[in-house]
């Protein structure tokens with residue numbers, strides 16, 4: 001029986017990587033498919049590192065989160081390296097994974113995922129077996145998924161395309177292993193069906209040995225901190241927002257007399273409250289002009305996406321509604337549920353204040369930054385309409 005600490009990392013990584021693959025209103029499953037293919041290939045080629053390969057697959061493109069469009073739209077283009085974000089994303093992804101602290105090998109593997117066997121890849125342009133074996137496995141898995149969505153949906157066509165790249169993009173050995181893998185029983189049919197993708201990912205998560213980790217509590221905090229930065233990187237103006245909301249939420253909760261353990265959980269929920277923004281195209285989040293109705297609707301959906309992400313993480317189940325209600329208003333005019341007064345969970349009412357306070361006191365393109373006193377005045381002024389008046393009374397004493 002696995003403990004929560006063993007499943008937390010895989011669940012949060014799987015949830016975030018799935019939502020990051022949201023494009024044109026649908027989930028692309030790019031990271032999940034690359035993770036499945038990489039783990040499968042590693043059973044043959046790299047059997048002691050299946051865990052690392054699976055995480056490397058899930059996180060390989062996490063550094064591309066600030067691209068205006070989804071990564072797979074660039075990877076179809078033959079020479080993709082005109083954009084510096086694109087060129088740098090293997091390094092960025094590798095750094096993020098290194099910050100998680102216990103997936104060192106996965107980090108080195110990710111760094112190499114756009115290197116090519118003949119040396120024409122990036123970022124380092126290394127060739128042959130100078131490329132980590134894991135990097136080579138990721139490269140071909142990545143290519144298979146990109147081909148899958150590029151009108152080459154039949155297995156025969158994909159194999160033909162792969163054959164053309166043999167000796168260029170990947171070695172004979174890697175090509176042959178992938179060919180055998182794709183031919184195995186129902187494997188190909190399963191990875192193209194969205195329903196079975198979820199089942200396969202869950203099964204792999206259940207069976208893999210978890211990475212060696214430090215004690216649960218500090219580790220959970222460290223992990224969510226890393227992902228809070230990733231979430232904030234989606235948006236031009238929100239650096240540090242998630243962390244500050246987490247801290248404000250914790251401080252207000254403590255001042256209200258909420259027990260330490262619950263307050264700590266609220267802090268984690270604070271780190272993740274805007275996680276749903278990873279599902280919204282950056283072009284909309286950072287649009288300078290007026291938003292269309294549809295764009296506004298999509299932005300207002302981010303708490304719903306946050307709930308979808310958090311409900312995939314077992315030990316945070318009781319935080320789902322709380323994080324999802326940070327844009328509800330006391331008078332019932334908020335979103336997404338138009339909840340009012342104490343139908344909004346207490347944690348959600350606290351987080352709404354933390355979120356608004358940080359938005360007011362940070363530099364944003366559409367407003368003048370306010371100092372702490374001004375922001376608290378606005379909180380008080382909007383008591384009863386936007387915010388719970390009893391919580392505001394306490395919050396203004398601890399916010400600074």
Ligand SMILES: [Fe+2]
Pocket residue numbers: 060061071089113114
């Ligand atoms: Fe990539």
Ligand SMILES: [Fe+2]
Pocket residue numbers: 030034060061071142
């Ligand atoms: Fe990729």
Ligand SMILES: [Fe+2]
Pocket residue numbers: 273274302326327
């Ligand atoms: Fe939000």
Ligand SMILES: [Fe+2]
Pocket residue numbers: 241245273274355
């Ligand atoms: Fe927020």
